Amino acid sequence: MKEMFLLAEQSSKSILAHQIGVDESESGLKSARADRLPDIASSLSFSYLGNGYITDRNFSNGKSIYIPHYGNNFALTVSQAVFTGGAVTSNIRLADLTYQMAELNKDKDVQRIRYLLTGYYLDLYKLGNQSEVLKSNIALTEKLIENIRQRHDQGVALKNDITRYELQMSNLKLQQENVNNSRAIINHQLVTVLGLDSSTEIVPDTSIVNESQTLLSEKEWQEHAAQNSIDLKRAETNISISTQKVKLERSEMLPKIALIAEAHLDGPVTIEIPALNNNFNYWFVGVGVKYSLSSLFKNNNKLRSSKLALNRSRAEKELAAQQTDNAVQAAYVRLNEAHSNLQTQEKSLQLALQNYEVIDKRYHNDLALLTDMLDASNSRLNAELDLVNARINLTYCYFTLKYACGEL
Numbered sequence: 001m002k003e004m005f006l007l008a009e010q011s012s013k014s015i016l017a018h019q020i021g022v023d024e025s026e027s028g029l030k031s032a033r034a035d036r037l038p039d040i041a042s043s044l045s046f047s048y049l050g051n052g053y054i055t056d057r058n059f060s061n062g063k064s065i066y067i068p069h070y071g072n073n074f075a076l077t078v079s080q081a082v083f084t085g086g087a088v089t090s091n092i093r094l095a096d097l098t099y100q101m102a103e104l105n106k107d108k109d110v111q112r113i114r115y116l117l118t119g120y121y122l123d124l125y126k127l128g129n130q131s132e133v134l135k136s137n138i139a140l141t142e143k144l145i146e147n148i149r150q151r152h153d154q155g156v157a158l159k160n161d162i163t164r165y166e167l168q169m170s171n172l173k174l175q176q177e178n179v180n181n182s183r184a185i186i187n188h189q190l191v192t193v194l195g196l197d198s199s200t201e202i203v204p205d206t207s208i209v210n211e212s213q214t215l216l217s218e219k220e221w222q223e224h225a226a227q228n229s230i231d232l233k234r235a236e237t238n239i240s241i242s243t244q245k246v247k248l249e250r251s252e253m254l255p256k257i258a259l260i261a262e263a264h265l266d267g268p269v270t271i272e273i274p275a276l277n278n279n280f281n282y283w284f285v286g287v288g289v290k291y292s293l294s295s296l297f298k299n300n301n302k303l304r305s306s307k308l309a310l311n312r313s314r315a316e317k318e319l320a321a322q323q324t325d326n327a328v329q330a331a332y333v334r335l336n337e338a339h340s341n342l343q344t345q346e347k348s349l350q351l352a353l354q355n356y357e358v359i360d361k362r363y364h365n366d367l368a369l370l371t372d373m374l375d376a377s378n379s380r381l382n383a384e385l386d387l388v389n390a391r392i393n394l395t396y397c398y399f400t401l402k403y404a405c406g407e408l
Helices: 002-011 013-036 087-153 159-194 206-210 218-228 230-251 295-364 370-404
Strands: 039-048 052-054 063-065 070-083 256-267 280-290
Touching: 002 013, 002 087, 002 159, 013 087, 087 159, 087 206, 087 230, 087 370, 206 370, 218 230, 218 295, 230 295, 295 370
Parallel strands: none
Antiparallel strands: 039 070, 052 063, 070 256, 256 280
8 A cells, every 4th residue: 555655646646736836835935035135126228318408488599409419327226125014024924834735735635545545445455355255156156056957867956946046146247247347447546546557457465454553542543633634734824824914914004114225327417508428426325114104094904804814714723623523533433333343243254164164064974955065155255255344444444544633
């Protein structure tokens, strides 16, 4: 199963899509962190200037003024945010939480696919077991039909007896065909998810039902779920995201302060008459303050909406905790039920084996009919089938409990 999980994570289109989402969120986080760095801008331009024209205030005595025709402009601006009301920090934290949520979404999808594959894998094991039992029953029925035909030839059996067991043989072969078809369908679904060739046949590892299981009380399993449940982690992350959005809306209602430095190199100098054909360099440093007065009446509803979203996230966490608790409790009860069923099937197999040994001895001493022997064999085979199926079901219930706790 570990090999199957590894193949699924490498080839699953769903997991690949979530991984792309993780990479995208990581890129967004790096971009948000870059907002702490200073903003640097530069501009460079060249232009052609026409001559000027000057007049008196009453637009008389106009004359043309020569202006050097080739102009240039270069500017370098540097600004560093000093106070943004927490907007930069909140944006970084929000991007980080978005990245965490993307990872949790991927982890949840991995758990979902693992649980789905586990069900297919154990079903394949169960169907293979059923197929072997049906083969044995078909072989026993063929032997019984041959024996009855011999007895019919001797005149001690009726034709109806042969017909009855031939009908049983037809039903067994139909069941065998149905089981084989189900195995083919599940096998195809598995190899498709795992990215294997369609002709690949998966043979389950039968030792999986003998692997040791962690024996914990329901309270201990609930504690595991509280620490590892992906649904609970996602709910907590949603609360953190909503909290940061509230902080962002509040930051919009606060002033923004930044350090500013600029340098300019312009030419020609056209503020003089006549214009000077020179380059003029000047610079300055200072502090810039920006405050959006409209945020006082525009952001109230946005802030209220963010607070409501935060309350909703908290309610959703309580719901997720309740659902996780119910899922763990149900899985734990089913696991105990599977343990009880396994003990019952072990006892049934023990009784079936004892019955088979008694009938076998009687049959070899000519004290029992072949039909009795075949019935005892069928009972033993069915008991063996039920026991293996009970072990498979116990394994499935255990994985269901681990899935409910987010530990599959």
